[in-house]
Amino acid sequence: MDFFNKLSDSIVSAGKEVTEKAKDMTDAGRLQYDISKKKADINDKYRALGKKYYSEHRDEKDDSIVSITAALEELHDMERRLADVKGGIRCDKCGAIVPNGSSFCGKCGAKVGNIFEDEDEDIFDGEAEE
Numbered sequence: 001m002d003f004f005n006k007l008s009d010s011i012v013s014a015g016k017e018v019t020e021k022a023k024d025m026t027d028a029g030r031l032q033y034d035i036s037k038k039k040a041d042i043n044d045k046y047r048a049l050g051k052k053y054y055s056e057h058r059d060e061k062d063d064s065i066v067s068i069t070a071a072l073e074e075l076h077d078m079e080r081r082l083a084d085v086k087g088g089i090r091c092d093k094c095g096a097i098v099p100n101g102s103s104f105c106g107k108c109g110a111k112v113g114n115i116f117e118d119e120d121e122d123i124f125d126g127e128a129e130e
């Protein structure tokens with residue numbers, strides 16, 4: 001009888017161990033998820049800070065600033081070419097493709113396709129976040 005009691009005790013304690021392991025696993029999974037979310041949140045904040053810093057320092061000759069400006073210009077050029085291929089024009093404010101002949105962007109309402117160049121056109125503001 002003693003043998004069966006010991007066996008039963010060890011089965012119960014093994015069961016408890018498994019339950020605790022499973023709990024640790026779910027705790028680990030939950031923590032892993034929270035860590036991933038926190039990292040994404042931090043990256044979003046870094047990104048927002050970088051954008052803010054860029055917009056305040058875009059005239060500086062720093063290599064990082066210059067490379068972002070060059071990349072943005074390439075991006076806008078590609079968007080203009082895409083708009084051209086699709087038979088429209090690119091809104092310089094939000095990047096949307098507007099049908100040829102439109103006067104205003106259907107997405108943001110900015111004036112588009114005018115024959116007069118907008119003097120203070122600011123291609124780096126209002127980046128479309130799709």
Ligand SMILES: [Zn+2]
Nearest residue numbers: 091094105108
């Ligand atoms: Zn627009």
